[in-house]
Each structure stands twice: as structure tokens, then as C-alpha cells.
Amino acid sequence: MVFRAPKSAAPKLAAAAAVLAITLTGCGGASPQSSSDGPVTLRMTWWGSDSRHKLTQQLIEAFEAENPNINIEGEYGDWSGYWDKLATQVASQDAPDVIQMDASYIGEYAGRGALLELKDVDQSKFDQPVADAGKIEGKQYGITGGINAQVVLANPALFSASGVALPDDKTWTWDEYNELASGITSKNGGNVYGSGPLSLDAQANLWLRQHGKALFTEDGKLGFDEADLEEWFEYQAKLRDSKAVPPASVMTEDAAASVDQQGLATNRFAMAFYWSNQLGALSKASGQELEILRPPSTKGDAADAEQYYKSSQFWSASSRSKHPAEAQKFIDFLVNSTKAGEITLADRGIPANSEVRTAVTPKLSPADAATAKFIDEIGSELGDAVPVPPAGSSAVTEVLTRYTAEVHFERLSPAEAAKKAVEEAKSSLL
Numbered sequence: 001m002v003f004r005a006p007k008s009a010a011p012k013l014a015a016a017a018a019v020l021a022i023t024l025t026g027c028g029g030a031s032p033q034s035s036s037d038g039p040v041t042l043r044m045t046w047w048g049s050d051s052r053h054k055l056t057q058q059l060i061e062a063f064e065a066e067n068p069n070i071n072i073e074g075e076y077g078d079w080s081g082y083w084d085k086l087a088t089q090v091a092s093q094d095a096p097d098v099i100q101m102d103a104s105y106i107g108e109y110a111g112r113g114a115l116l117e118l119k120d121v122d123q124s125k126f127d128q129p130v131a132d133a134g135k136i137e138g139k140q141y142g143i144t145g146g147i148n149a150q151v152v153l154a155n156p157a158l159f160s161a162s163g164v165a166l167p168d169d170k171t172w173t174w175d176e177y178n179e180l181a182s183g184i185t186s187k188n189g190g191n192v193y194g195s196g197p198l199s200l201d202a203q204a205n206l207w208l209r210q211h212g213k214a215l216f217t218e219d220g221k222l223g224f225d226e227a228d229l230e231e232w233f234e235y236q237a238k239l240r241d242s243k244a245v246p247p248a249s250v251m252t253e254d255a256a257a258s259v260d261q262q263g264l265a266t267n268r269f270a271m272a273f274y275w276s277n278q279l280g281a282l283s284k285a286s287g288q289e290l291e292i293l294r295p296p297s298t299k300g301d302a303a304d305a306e307q308y309y310k311s312s313q314f315w316s317a318s319s320r321s322k323h324p325a326e327a328q329k330f331i332d333f334l335v336n337s338t339k340a341g342e343i344t345l346a347d348r349g350i351p352a353n354s355e356v357r358t359a360v361t362p363k364l365s366p367a368d369a370a371t372a373k374f375i376d377e378i379g380s381e382l383g384d385a386v387p388v389p390p391a392g393s394s395a396v397t398e399v400l401t402r403y404t405a406e407v408h409f410e411r412l413s414p415a416e417a418a419k420k421a422v423e424e425a426k427s428s429l430l
Contacts, residue, residue, distance in 0.1 A: 038069070040323045042330060045075040046100035047082040049259055049281060051347070058343045063333050070326050072098075078258055083394075090114050095318040097327045101142050102313055104201070104394045106134065107220075109316070110141040111391035116317040118143060120328040122336055125353040129385050133311045136388055142314030143335055146349020148276040148371075149307055149378060150202050152177075152293040155286065158270040162187045169293040170302040174207070174235060177296040181244035184270045194244050196263050196272030197251040198236070199404040201397035202310075203273050203295075207232050209306035209383055210298040215397075220390030222429065226422045229400075233414035236407045248408035255401075260285040276374060277312050277349040280367040290367070292374050294381075306383035309375070312349030350375050395428035 046056055053076050060072040075096055077085065083105065089095045095114065109115050118140045123131040126144065134142025152169070159166055162184045167176065181194025205215045211231070214223035239245045246254070246263070254262050259278065263269035265285035274282065276292060283290045297305035315334055317327040334340050341356035346368035351357040361372055403421040406412040412420070 039071065040069060040326045041071045041073060042098060042321075042323060042327055043073045043075060043096035044098040044330070045082075045086065045096040047077060047079045048100075048347075051281065055344055055347055059334060059340055062337075062339055062343060063330055066333070067329070070330070072330065080256065090318075093320060095320060097318055097321040097323060098330055099316045099318065100145070100313050101316040103133075103311060103389055104397050106142050106314055106316065107136060107389050107391045107393055110136045110139075114319055115141040116319045116321060116324050116327065117141065118317065118328055118331065120325065121332045123352075125336070125355050127352070127354075130309065130311065130352050133385075133388065134314050134316075142311070142316045143331055144311040144352040145315050145335065146277060146312040146344075146346070147309045147352055147375065148312045148349040149309060149375060150206055150295055151274060151276045151279075151374065152271050152295055153264060153274050153279060153282060154271040154291045154293055155264065155267065155269070155288050156291055157288050158184070158192055158267065162192070162270065164270075166291065167293070169296075171300045172296045173300045174296045174298065176300075178235075178238055178242055178244050181239070181271065182242035185243045190243075192268055192270060193246045193250075193263065194270050195239070196269040197245055197254060197404075198239065198273055199251065199255070199401055199408075200273070201400050202275075204232055204400055204404075205386070206295055206306060207235070207298075209308075210304065214386070216387055216389055216393060218387045220387075220429065222396070222422070222425055224422075226418050229421055230414050230418035233404070233407050233417050236404055237414055240408050240410075245408075248405060248410075251408060252405065264290070275310070275312060275349075276371045277346055279371050280346060280365055283367045292370055294378065302378075302381050305381060307378050307381050308383055308386050310386065311352075346371055390429060392428040396425045399424045399428065 044060070046052070056076070057074060060074060064070065064072060086095070086099065090109065101109070121143050123143065130144050130147055133144050134140055154166060156166060164180065164184055167180060184192065184194035201215060208214055208224050208228060211228060213228050217223045245251065259265060259281060264272040265282050267286055267288065273295065279290060279292055294302050294307070295305060315331040317324060317331065321327050336353050336356065338356055338359045341351050341360045342363060345360055345364055350372050351360060361369070364372060399421050403412065403417040407414055407417050
């Protein structure tokens with residue numbers, strides 16, 4: 001996830017940290033055990049849209065058909081409440097066996113000993129950087145559920161109605177993005193905004209990478225300083241002042257909405273930043289053939305845009321699972337079974353397993369086929385791999401989102417917001 005930053009998950013995780021430290025210290029992830037002889041029940045949790053819930057239930061049924069002694073009980077919700085619930089479950093030693101995990105949180109949960117080391121899931125058909133994505137200090141705590149990239153999704157119909165041409169996504173800059181979006185807003189009298197918010201850590205990370213920095217370093221420190229963040233917040237102020245993006249109050253409402261109710265899905269935004277695997281769902285919700293574009297770059301050259309493949313999410317398992325062998329067997333099915341791939345297709349991103357990817361490509365919808373094509377096209381434009389976020393990273397991303405809002409509400413200047421945000425971010429990683 002989508003990947004809208006939650007407003008309250010980081011505080012809940014912080015509150016649970018003390019309990020986790022007591023209950024899980026020394027646990028370090030249980031060692032895989034042999035399969036149970038009798039029937040086994042596993043709990044599985046995930047976030048997503050209604051369509052994802054239905055697809056995941058089909059995955060469960062397919063796995064159970066092949067493994068009649070294993071029963072899977074599903075628990076799901078939307079992104080906004082998912083992490084609050086999971087933090088509470090882990091702190092009370094009631095975590096689900098199989099957990100859909102995000103990169104922003106895997107470092108925290110693994111660092112607290114809450115996740116199982118996944119030694120028995122096959123990744124031989126994964127590209128090595130993708131296989132390594134879920135490793136922390138050399139141990140595998142997450143298996144990539146799909147790969148995607150940060151993109152701009154554009155609504156050609158709204159561009160055309162505004163008399164504005166789609167950009168050349170190989171050459172456009174951040175300034176040109178602002179100009180294009182503000183032009184669309186001005187031609188629609190506030191009924192359509194040129195762009196949705198750029199308030200999440202993914203957009204900040206692209207900006208920082210293009211300026212020679214990053215959100216985090218390999219050793220788990222902040223990869224940026226106050227001056228770097230001030231520049232990003234100054235860009236946010238430009239978007240605000242030019243009306244390229246909606247007013248802060250509208251942005252706040254949009255962030256809290258489900259993906260299919262956000263501005264791009266309801267044809268109120270001409271373009272917005274999303275992950276590439278969301279093209280299909282958003283195209284369906286909007287009733288439009290949305291176009292997938294590269295994000296802008298600082299220099300106007302896609303080769304310098306510092307793009308990267310991201311694990312759309314991971315599959316992890318609880319270190320307290322009573323059935324670690326079966327939990328890993330289920331995860332292996334989710335990522336390596338062609339049958340599973342043909343059910344999910346591209347809902348959780350392009351399959352990481354190369355054989356599964358080849359098998360499902362002819363069956364993809366036009367939107368998902370476009371996503372797969374885009375993923376292939378940017379292969380030669382990728383920058384360095386993104387380090388696994390360290391413990392405390394989710395609090396940092398929440399800080400960035402919150403202070404971006406402060407800038408848009410004009411409660412703080414970019415300089416003031418950068419100073420406060422860096423102070424809080426540093427303390428979150430201590």
C-alpha cells in the first residue's frame with residue numbers, strides 16, 4: 001500500500017514497543033519446525049480493497065484444496081486501521097501466523113523479534129535484489145509478494161478536456177510537473193485539480209535520490225539533512241501556491257479515503273502518484289483508461305530519475321506461530337505457485353517469480369499488461385537498490401507526511417517544518 005501513510009499507526013507501534021521488548025526479547029524468530037501430523041489452522045492477515053479481499057479468499061481456497069489438512073482463517077481490513085490492529089495483536093502475543101507486511105514496518109517487527117526467519121521458502125526464481133529485499137542483518141523475514149515502481153498515473157480524458165497535452169515522461173522535470181498541474185487546475189475552476197497530493201515518503205524518497213540523498217542509509221540512519229528536507233518542503237509550498245494540488249483540507253480527506261474513493265479514482269485529479277500495481281484498480285474505479293508515466297526528474301532525463309523496483313508488499317510469518325512449517329508452506333504457495341499467480345495476476349504487483357510472471361503475462365488485463373510493460377521498460381533506468389528501512393522507519397515516514405501537511409496548511413514554513421521533522425525523525429531511529 002496503496003500505500004497511504006497512516007495517521008495513527010506509528011504512535012500505536014511506539015506504545016507497543018515496550019511490551020514487545022519484554023515479551024519478545026531473546027525470541028529472535030522461532031526456528032522452523034516439522035509439519036504437524038494432524039489438521040492445522042493458520043490465521044492470515046492482509047490489507048487492501050474489496051477486490052483484493054475476494055482474490056485472497058480464492059488463494060486460500062486453492063491452497064486448502066491442495067492441502068486439506070491446513071485451514072486458513074482470513075483477517076483483513078483497509079490500510080488505515082491495519083497497523084493499529086497488528087501492533088495490538090503482536091503486543092498481546094496474538095499475532096496472525098501469516099502477515100502481509102510493508103517495507104516501512106518490516107524492520108520494526110523483525111527488530112522486536114516478532115517475525116519468523118523464513119528459511120524454507122524457495123526464491124530461486126527471483127532476481128537476487130528482489131530476493132534480498134526482505135532480508136535484515138542477513139536473515140530473511142519477508143518474501144516479496146510482487147514488484148512495482150513509483151509512477152504518475154494520468155487521466156488522458158481530463159487532460160484533453162483541459163486542452164493540455166500529456167507530457168513526455170522521459171524528459172519532464174519537477175517544475176514542469178507543477179506548471180502542468182497548476183494549468184489544469186486553473187482551467188477547471190477548482191472542479192478538477194491537476195494533481196493529487198505528493199505527501200508520502202515514496203515521493204520524498206525519489207526527490208532525495210535525485211539529489212544524491214535518500215530516506216535511509218544502509219546502516220539504518222537518516223539519509224538526508226535539514227537542508228535537503230527544506231528543499232522538498234519548498235517544492236510542496238510551490239505546489240500549494242500554484243494550486244497544482246488541492247487545498248490541505250481536501251488532501252487530508254483524500255488520504256483517509258479508500259483507493260477507489262480517492263481523487264484520481266473519482267475523476268477529480270488529472271494525475272497522481274501511485275505504485276504501478278494500482279493502475280488496474282484505479283482505471284476500473286475511474287472508468288477511464290489511465291496512462292502510466294514515469295515520475296519527473298531533476299535534470300529532465302529519465303536515466304537520472306533514480307527509479308527502483310519496490311516490493312509491493314512482503315509475506316511474513318509470526319515468530320510465535322505454533323505452525324511455522326505450514327506458515328512457510330503457505331507463503332511458498334503464494335509466491336511460487338502458477339495457480340496462485342493466475343488468481344492474483346498483478347493485484348499485488350508483477351510476480352517476483354520469473355516463471356510465474358511468464359505464465360500470467362498473457363492473461364493480464366490491458367491495464368496490468370501496461371504495468372508489466374512499464375516495469376520492463378524502466379529496467380535500464382534504475383538507480384541503486386533501496387535499503388531495507390530500519391526499525392523506527394514507519395515513525396519517520398509518518399513525520400514526513402505530517403509536516404508536509406503542516407506546510408500545506410501554512411502552519412509552518414518549509415524551514416520550520418524541516419527543522420522539526422528532522423529532529424523528530426532522528427529521535428525515532430535512536
